[in-house]
Amino acid sequence: MGEELLVPFLYDYMRRAMAISALVGAVAGLLSCYVVLKGWSLMGDALSHAIVPGVVLAWLVGIPFAIGAFAAGMLAALAMAGLRDRTPIREDAVIGVVFTSFFGLGLFLMSIFPSNIRLRTIIFGNVLGIADEDIVQMAIIAVVVLAALALRGRDLMLSLFDPTQLVVAGGSPARMRILLLVLLAATAVAGLQAVGAILVIGMLVTPGATAYLLTDRFGRMAGLAAGIGAVTGLLGAYGSYFLDGSTGGSIVALQAALFVVVLVFAPKHGILATRRAARVAA
Amino acid sequence: MLAQPISLAVEAISVAYPNGHLALKDAGFTLGAGTICGLVGINGSGKSTMFKSIMGLVRPARGRVLIAGGPVEAALKRNLVAYVPQAEEVDWSFPVSVRDVVMMGRYGHMNLLRIPRAVDRREVTAALERVGMADLAERQIGELSGGQRKRVFLARALAQGGQLLLLDEPFTGVDVTTEESIITLLKALRDEGRIILVSTHNLGSVPTFCDQVVLVNRTVLAAGPTSEVFTGPNLLRAFGGALRQHSLPGATPLPADAVIVLSDDERPLVMAPDGQVMGRLPRDI
Ligand SMILES: Nc1ncnc2c1ncn2[C@@H]1O[C@H](COP(=O)(O)OP(=O)(O)O)[C@@H](O)[C@H]1O
Ligand SMILES: [Mg+2]
Numbered sequence: 001m002g003e004e005l006l007v008p009f010l011y012d013y014m015r016r017a018m019a020i021s022a023l024v025g026a027v028a029g030l031l032s033c034y035v036v037l038k039g040w041s042l043m044g045d046a047l048s049h050a051i052v053p054g055v056v057l058a059w060l061v062g063i064p065f066a067i068g069a070f071a072a073g074m075l076a077a078l079a080m081a082g083l084r085d086r087t088p089i090r091e092d093a094v095i096g097v098v099f100t101s102f103f104g105l106g107l108f109l110m111s112i113f114p115s116n117i118r119l120r121t122i123i124f125g126n127v128l129g130i131a132d133e134d135i136v137q138m139a140i141i142a143v144v145v146l147a148a149l150a151l152r153g154r155d156l157m158l159s160l161f162d163p164t165q166l167v168v169a170g171g172s173p174a175r176m177r178i179l180l181l182v183l184l185a186a187t188a189v190a191g192l193q194a195v196g197a198i199l200v201i202g203m204l205v206t207p208g209a210t211a212y213l214l215t216d217r218f219g220r221m222a223g224l225a226a227g228i229g230a231v232t233g234l235l236g237a238y239g240s241y242f243l244d245g246s247t248g249g250s251i252v253a254l255q256a257a258l259f260v261v262v263l264v265f266a267p268k269h270g271i272l273a274t275r276r277a278a279r280v281a282a
Numbered sequence: 283m284l285a286q287p288i289s290l291a292v293e294a295i296s297v298a299y300p301n302g303h304l305a306l307k308d309a310g311f312t313l314g315a316g317t318i319c320g321l322v323g324i325n326g327s328g329k330s331t332m333f334k335s336i337m338g339l340v341r342p343a344r345g346r347v348l349i350a351g352g353p354v355e356a357a358l359k360r361n362l363v364a365y366v367p368q369a370e371e372v373d374w375s376f377p378v379s380v381r382d383v384v385m386m387g388r389y390g391h392m393n394l395l396r397i398p399r400a401v402d403r404r405e406v407t408a409a410l411e412r413v414g415m416a417d418l419a420e421r422q423i424g425e426l427s428g429g430q431r432k433r434v435f436l437a438r439a440l441a442q443g444g445q446l447l448l449l450d451e452p453f454t455g456v457d458v459t460t461e462e463s464i465i466t467l468l469k470a471l472r473d474e475g476r477i478i479l480v481s482t483h484n485l486g487s488v489p490t491f492c493d494q495v496v497l498v499n500r501t502v503l504a505a506g507p508t509s510e511v512f513t514g515p516n517l518l519r520a521f522g523g524a525l526r527q528h529s530l531p532g533a534t535p536l537p538a539d540a541v542i543v544l545s546d547d548e549r550p551l552v553m554a555p556d557g558q559v560m561g562r563l564p565r566d567i
Contacts, residue, residue, distance in 0.1 A: 037376065154389070154396040155389075158386055161386075164339065165389075167338065167358070168358060168365060169361075169389035216422035217378070217379060
């Protein structure tokens with residue numbers, strides 16, 4: 001019985017799947033702190049859907065899928081910024097229109113090539129069936145995002161909390177906004193194959209929201225969110241070996257379950273703690 | 283420490299927002315070192331816009347701002363300009379502690395990675411002690427009273443070493459005791475040679491701590507020493523219909539026309555009939 005639990009570690013492809021899921025989970029978790037504090041969940045959702053047509057087109061042209069996906073994400077971001085600045089349409093409607101257009105185009109392109117397994121893997125997420133070169137692409141993206149956050153993370157945080165102070169300190173909030181947009185699109189691309197285009201937003205929001213309930217310090221929030229992302233990424237990939245289900249489903253479902261537990265039991269901001277405090281005050 | 287003492291010259295600036303609204307037109311004034319100046323005007327008169335121009339957040343379509351004799355960008359690079367934001371502009375639930383916020387004042391002194399060194403920690407601790415917030419340094423900023431919140435951002439300006447301090451509506455939502463303790467601190471900072479520019483639409487407190495006054499209403503109506511500028515006729519020009527004139531309650535031991543009480547909000551101003559400012563009332567009447 002106990003030995004059976006170790007079986008996934010015997011297979012090379014399982015070890016690789018667990019490692020890359022943990023890495024992408026950690027990076028997405030880290031970034032989710034900025035997404036949550038900026039209030040960009042909807043923007044993240046839009047970007048992660050908008051990259052789908054880029055994946056299909058990259059496959060058609062024969063370039064690495066990450067490049068096509070990233071280009072589509074940036075194009076969507078530009079389209080959203082353009083529509084927002086040039087029309088009186090409200091921002092949420094702009095985001096809704098752009099991302100469904102891109103996603104719809106992506107699904108349409110896919111329906112023309114229905115039998116391509118690799119495309120389906122990328123878009124719906126199946127880390128167990130992932131190709132080696134795709135793992136390399138994901139790892140490169142993850143490392144670049146980590147490096148960018150190590151270098152500019154503090155300025156990015158300041159741009160969310162107090163953009164004027166960033167100006168006073170000689171920085172540029174506009175540049176930080178673009179940086180966050182680029183990191184978001186890049187991480188969505190990396191997360192695609194782990195959990196799929198539809199669920200990747202979960203990895204980019206839930207760990208940060210969970211960590212936000214657990215601490216009042218940004219550093220700890222970032223550490224917790226990265227940890228949650230890594231552990232759920234690893235466990236989700238591991239579990240999907242036995243469940244024969246989708247890795248994306250198990251990773252994001254794990255994160256959601258953890259969020260619910262924290263929401264109820266968090267020591268200070270949990271529902272029970274808030275109720276207790278209200279009773280004491282009364 | 284400074285090559286030359288701090289100074290501020292706003293030279294006939296006109297500022298328009300992208301939507302075409304002309305918020306300031308030909309507005310100008312100058313301030314020298316060691317001054318507390320009140321930037322006084324009704325809501326929407328352009329006080330925050332003036333601050334944004336001084337910080338380089340908006341670029342005047344015409345005119346220019348000189349800080350210590352040079353352009354705004356050079357002053358920002360030298361960390362000369364520090365600002366204390368309006369309370370409504372701050373996200374008080376953001377996961378940062380009092381110490382974290384004060385440390386943000388040191389960012390401009392750090393390298394690109396913004397990793398604090400020993401000198402940054404020392405300055406932060408000194409600033410926290412100066413405003414009396416050292417004991418609360420590890421608190422999340424939302425867990426503070428209105429006055430304590432103000433002092434955190436003042437400490438940030440001190441840690442930054444700013445010589446030109448911009449305070450946007452610092453007394454809104456702050457009780458009188460706290461207001462007085464902040465004013466004491468501002469006076470001490472002025473005596474060290476800083477320029478402190480405080481925007482307010484709260485008339486009553488202005489004569490108690492401002493050496494100079496700049497009256498704004500989409501331009502600078504008048505600027506200069508408080509005793510010359512902060513007069514009844516000027517205030518009526520600046521505030522127009524927004525000003526309420528009160529007569530005193532019947533029980534006061536004064537003839538009916540001995541004083542004039544003007545108020546825009548909670549702290550009414552008391553003037554003699556000739557327009558000379560006499561002081562303020564602690565409460566509304
Ligand atoms: N970002 C903006 N875009 C367009 N108009 C603005 C903007 N900010 C302020 N205004 C307008 O400029 C005028 C001056 O505003 P502001 O400087 O904030 O006044 P105050 O701080 O004195 O209340 C107001 O009429 C306001 O509506
Ligand atoms: Mg204002």
